Amino acid sequence: MGFSADLHLHSRFAYACSKNLTLVNMAAWAKIKGIALLSSADFTHPAWLAELKKTLVPTEDGDFEFQDVRFVLGTEISCVYKQGGQSRRVHLLVFAPGFETVNGICEMLAGLNSKLNGDGRPTVRASARDITARLLEIDEACIVIPAHIWTPWYGILGSKYGFDAIDECFGDMTPHVPAVETGLSSDPEMNWGVPALAGKTIVSFSDAHSLPNMGRELTVFQGEAGYRGLSSGLKGNFVEQTIEFFPEEGKYHLNGHRKCGVSQTPDETCRAGNRCPQCGRPPTLGVLHRVQELSNERTPMDVEKRPYTKLAPLIEILAHTMGKGRTAKSVVAAYHHICDELGGEIQVLTQAGYGDLEQVGGEALASAVIKIRSGQVAIVPGFDGQYGTVVPAD
Numbered sequence: 001m002g003f004s005a006d007l008h009l010h011s012r013f014a015y016a017c018s019k020n021l022t023l024v025n026m027a028a029w030a031k032i033k034g035i036a037l038l039s040s041a042d043f044t045h046p047a048w049l050a051e052l053k054k055t056l057v058p059t060e061d062g063d064f065e066f067q068d069v070r071f072v073l074g075t076e077i078s079c080v081y082k083q084g085g086q087s088r089r090v091h092l093l094v095f096a097p098g099f100e101t102v103n104g105i106c107e108m109l110a111g112l113n114s115k116l117n118g119d120g121r122p123t124v125r126a127s128a129r130d131i132t133a134r135l136l137e138i139d140e141a142c143i144v145i146p147a148h149i150w151t152p153w154y155g156i157l158g159s160k161y162g163f164d165a166i167d168e169c170f171g172d173m174t175p176h177v178p179a180v181e182t183g184l185s186s187d188p189e190m191n192w193g194v195p196a197l198a199g200k201t202i203v204s205f206s207d208a209h210s211l212p213n214m215g216r217e218l219t220v221f222q223g224e225a226g227y228r229g230l231s232s233g234l235k236g237n238f239v240e241q242t243i244e245f246f247p248e249e250g251k252y253h254l255n256g257h258r259k260c261g262v263s264q265t266p267d268e269t270c271r272a273g274n275r276c277p278q279c280g281r282p283p284t285l286g287v288l289h290r291v292q293e294l295s296n297e298r299t300p301m302d303v304e305k306r307p308y309t310k311l312a313p314l315i316e317i318l319a320h321t322m323g324k325g326r327t328a329k330s331v332v333a334a335y336h337h338i339c340d341e342l343g344g345e346i347q348v349l350t351q352a353g354y355g356d357l358e359q360v361g362g363e364a365l366a367s368a369v370i371k372i373r374s375g376q377v378a379i380v381p382g383f384d385g386q387y388g389t390v391v392p393a394d
């Protein structure tokens with residue numbers, strides 16, 4: 001039996017995140033979705049950390065639980081620094097086995113003048129390599145995973161402030177980085193041809209800034225839902241499958257300028273001489289472009305491939321079939337009814353049969369879910385911060 005995990009989350013103390021991101025609501029939504037293990041998120045924020053300490057219940061095996069949902073202590077740290085004469089910005093997902101370790105991490109960051117009581121994802125002016133070394137010094141059981149590795153602004157392999165390889169960034173710490181989070185705008189297949197990622201476990205999480213987006217991407221690990229299961233799952237690539245967006249739906253899939261309304265494929269950018277036809281400036285290079293730049297089609301890669309499923313959020317499917325917005329009352333009511341009846345959103349999207357779907361959600365919904373599951377979709381790709389759209393094909 002595996003367990004589903006969403007380990008890139010935020011609390012209401014992270015910038016641009018919903019005020020509804022409380023532990024009570026996060027645990028409730030984990031059940032609506034069907035997620036077994038959540039990240040506590042934002043554990044460096046003093047007010048949130050106090051809530052975590054007060055609320056999360058230690059289990060016998062050293063994990064944490066709240067309202068029947070398992071939690072691990074996790075956060076995101078933004079490393080902003082210079083290396084090789086260039087500005088670098090790398091987001092890291094960091095996990096700690098217990099509160100004592102978390103206290104040590106907060107002290108270490110505060111010692112580096114990181115402001116912990118502002119954004120729940122603190123910024124530190126130190127390299128990703130140095131932060132990793134310091135975390136492992138505090139507790140060798142800490143886990144570090146580069147977050148949304150391809151996004152232009154804060155991905156380790158991103159076009160703006162990133163690197164061309166994981167070891168360029170982490171140096172001697174590279175072997176201590178077990179996995180990479182691929183982000184919404186790429187899927188595992190796009191990553192399998194990238195030599196820079198050889199030997200790293202590929203994981204996907206939601207980076208949700210609001211409750212309904214929890215679990216929009218997630219990873220199903222083999223083993224027990226807890227810190228040890230997670231740690232061995234990451235180090236040994238014990239991944240049963242990842243649940244993915246269609247990468248085109250991610251907001252940095254193609255190149256372009258959102259303000260200019262210009263979206264380009266990598267080929268089109270090349271032919272346009274790396275210029276936006278509207279404003280003449282270089283376009284924001286998206287994930288597909290970077291993946292192609294760093295891929296090597298000729299050298300067969302020694303990657304351990306894992307199955308993955310591409311899905312669209314149920315609320316979006318309902319909005320489409322009902323011809324309304326995703327916040328419309330009737331759409332939200334239908335969403336909760338279907339999730340309640342059929343065992344959670346992930347079950348609905350990945351497992352529920354046509355008959356059950358039709359009975360609970362109607363014919364249009366049933367046929368839309370089945371179409372998306374089998375990849376019969378119409379896609380408008382995202383670019384430069386604008387989400388793409390994926391709807392069932394007519």
Ligand SMILES: [Zn+2]
Pocket residue numbers: 076091147148154
């Ligand atoms: Zn981030």
Ligand SMILES: [Zn+2]
Pocket residue numbers: 257260262276277278279280281
């Ligand atoms: Zn432009």
